[in-house]
Amino acid sequence: MTVRRLLVVLGDQLDETAQALQQADPARDMVWMAEAQEESRHVRSSKQRTALFLAAMRHFAVRLGELGWRVQYQRLDDPQALPTLAQALRRDIEQLKPSELAMTAPGEWRVLEAVRALAKAQNLPLEIYDDTHFFTTVRDFSSHTQGRKQWRMEYWYREQRRRFGVLMDGDKPVGGQWNFDADNRASFGSAGPGDLPPMPRFEPDEITLEVIRHVQGKMADLPGELTEFHWPVTRAQALQAMDDFVRWRLPRFGQFEDAMWLGEPWLYHSQLSAALNLKLLGARELVHEVERAHREGRVPLADAEGYIRQVLGWREYVRGVYWTQMPGYAQLNGLKADMPLPAVFWNAQTPMACVREVVSQTLKQGYAHHIQRLMVTGLYALLLGVRPQEVHAWYLGMYVDAVEWVELPNTLGMSQYADGGIMASKPYVASGKYIDRMSNYCKGCVYRPQDSTGDKACPITTLYWAFLLRHENELARQPRMVMQIKNAQRLGETDRQLILAQAEQHRQQVLGV
Ligand SMILES: Cc1cc2nc3c(=O)[nH]c(=O)nc-3n(C[C@H](O)[C@H](O)[C@H](O)COP(=O)(O)OP(=O)(O)OC[C@H]3O[C@@H](n4cnc5c(N)ncnc54)[C@H](O)[C@@H]3O)c2cc1C
Numbered sequence: 001m002t003v004r005r006l007l008v009v010l011g012d013q014l015d016e017t018a019q020a021l022q023q024a025d026p027a028r029d030m031v032w033m034a035e036a037q038e039e040s041r042h043v044r045s046s047k048q049r050t051a052l053f054l055a056a057m058r059h060f061a062v063r064l065g066e067l068g069w070r071v072q073y074q075r076l077d078d079p080q081a082l083p084t085l086a087q088a089l090r091r092d093i094e095q096l097k098p099s100e101l102a103m104t105a106p107g108e109w110r111v112l113e114a115v116r117a118l119a120k121a122q123n124l125p126l127e128i129y130d131d132t133h134f135f136t137t138v139r140d141f142s143s144h145t146q147g148r149k150q151w152r153m154e155y156w157y158r159e160q161r162r163r164f165g166v167l168m169d170g171d172k173p174v175g176g177q178w179n180f181d182a183d184n185r186a187s188f189g190s191a192g193p194g195d196l197p198p199m200p201r202f203e204p205d206e207i208t209l210e211v212i213r214h215v216q217g218k219m220a221d222l223p224g225e226l227t228e229f230h231w232p233v234t235r236a237q238a239l240q241a242m243d244d245f246v247r248w249r250l251p252r253f254g255q256f257e258d259a260m261w262l263g264e265p266w267l268y269h270s271q272l273s274a275a276l277n278l279k280l281l282g283a284r285e286l287v288h289e290v291e292r293a294h295r296e297g298r299v300p301l302a303d304a305e306g307y308i309r310q311v312l313g314w315r316e317y318v319r320g321v322y323w324t325q326m327p328g329y330a331q332l333n334g335l336k337a338d339m340p341l342p343a344v345f346w347n348a349q350t351p352m353a354c355v356r357e358v359v360s361q362t363l364k365q366g367y368a369h370h371i372q373r374l375m376v377t378g379l380y381a382l383l384l385g386v387r388p389q390e391v392h393a394w395y396l397g398m399y400v401d402a403v404e405w406v407e408l409p410n411t412l413g414m415s416q417y418a419d420g421g422i423m424a425s426k427p428y429v430a431s432g433k434y435i436d437r438m439s440n441y442c443k444g445c446v447y448r449p450q451d452s453t454g455d456k457a458c459p460i461t462t463l464y465w466a467f468l469l470r471h472e473n474e475l476a477r478q479p480r481m482v483m484q485i486k487n488a489q490r491l492g493e494t495d496r497q498l499i500l501a502q503a504e505q506h507r508q509q510v511l512g513v
């Protein structure tokens with residue numbers, strides 16, 4: 001069997017239309033895929049995330065076979081399976097003797113470096129194709145940011161709206177406004193969310209069930225649960241999930257984008273991030289569908305714009321940040337946070353109702369929506385002063401949609417402010433009162449969100465004030481922090497001492513010291 005070109009397809013590159021495949025010839029070239037232990041072990045990948053990647057990869061390999069491709073595929077349970085991608089690829093290169101390697105640009109610096117090093121060591125040319133799943137390239141991002149002192153997502157987003165003609169009337173934004181954020185901050189009020197549209201559930205088929213059995217049996221030490229699994233694992237399912245979202249949840253997406261409610265993980269969110277990041281769904285087709293739904297009068301403008309801002313704006317922006325800042329970015333620790341990640345992130349055992357809810361839901365589903373990630377678990381880690389690299393490893397392992405290019409800037413930059421303001425113009429910090437306003441978590445909590453000291457003091461509120469006091473000097477220079485710092489400076493000396501002491505006591509408690 002001769003192989004001209006070996007096409008490396010990674011677990012997050014399950015795109016039938018990828019350029020790397022379009023440019024190849026099934027008669028002479030071969031696809032190479034591998035399940036490698038290292039990918040679920042270099043950070044502790046949750047059972048949900050591991051099962052999703054494996055199930056989607058196996059389905060994709062079957063699909064490629066149907067399309068006429070020869071596929072060399074290493075399964076985790078192959079007796080000859082090697083633990084790392086690089087080891088498995090080296091072995092297969094030596095056996096298949098291709099004359100060149102090709103792949104779509106990967107989503108992680110570590111993997112890109114490993115494949116490059118291997119190609120060099122094997123003396124093989126390596127062709128890397130742009131990932132056409134995205135609207136933009138990293139080169140677009142570099143030229144957008146060149147010469148700018150401050151990077152802001154908003155300018156990038158407007159540029160892409162114009163460039164791709166998304167929600168535009170000529171050269172003006174549809175509705176005369178670029179941004180409807182002000183309409184998108186509602187909470188549910190005491191009545192709660194009421195009847196929510198049912199979620200699409202994709203029953204595991206035999207391929208997925210086999211994966212689930214493997215993860216439950218041989219990888220039982222991985223964090224989280226696998227009692228239910230409903231993620232789309234094929235392109236057909238991803239398209240169905242997109243249609244369901246656009247029809248039932250998008251019309252109320254924007255208004256309740258930031259709201260949280262006990263026992264309701266999904267609300268009006270799309271849950272499409274995993275399908276997007278595995279490339280089962282194209283960013284362009286999703287944005288196109290959302291715009292179409294608005295133009296046909298099925299979805300209000302504020303909801304369509306709010307959603308498109310996330311996909312065309314934030315998602316493409318964080319990718320640019322990642323690839324222009326790596327590899328140094330992963331090591332940044334601008335606020336010099338040095339606490340280890342406490343056990344509560346793995347076991348959800350805490351009297352804090354908000355943290356318990358979001359961590360339990362994450363362990364069970366591998367999912368939390370943006371505000372739960374940013375303003376509950378992320379906020380708690382930031383206020384505690386947890387090392388950003390440990391927070392990053394947790395987010396990268398736990399969520400079904402986690403791939404480093406998107407997870408790292410969101411965690412280390414947006415949520416932990418460890419990059420000194422590349423991603424966010426100020427740290428996202430708030431007291432328990434914010435969580436109380438946006439959810440019903442505080443109603444059933446033993447603590448009181450307004451109290452910063454005393455028996456009932458909300459740890460988020462105590463830690464919030466302690467954070468401002470700890471970082472007073474650095475943050476006073478941030479124009480957007482002036483009000484918060486001024487409020488902290490109004491605290492009397494006794495209150496300051498009480499808050500700092502109570503915050504320290506809480507830190508010691510969660511570390512079990
Ligand atoms: C600490 C932290 C870690 C995160 N880690 C990831 C991650 O590993 N993978 C990931 O895809 N998203 C990540 N996000 C962004 C966001 O939380 C998720 O994209 C979203 O919650 C996924 O759920 P959904 O599909 O229901 O999103 P929806 O609320 O329906 O949003 C729509 C889509 O917009 C995109 N999107 C929204 N916000 C962002 C953002 N900030 N950055 C990039 N894309 C965005 C996603 O593709 C998402 O599917 C993280 C956010 C934070 C604060």
Ligand code: SF4
Pocket residue numbers: 352353354355431432433435436441442443445446447448449458459460461
């Ligand atoms: S009172 Fe504080 S700890 Fe309790 S749920 Fe509210 S914010 Fe969280």
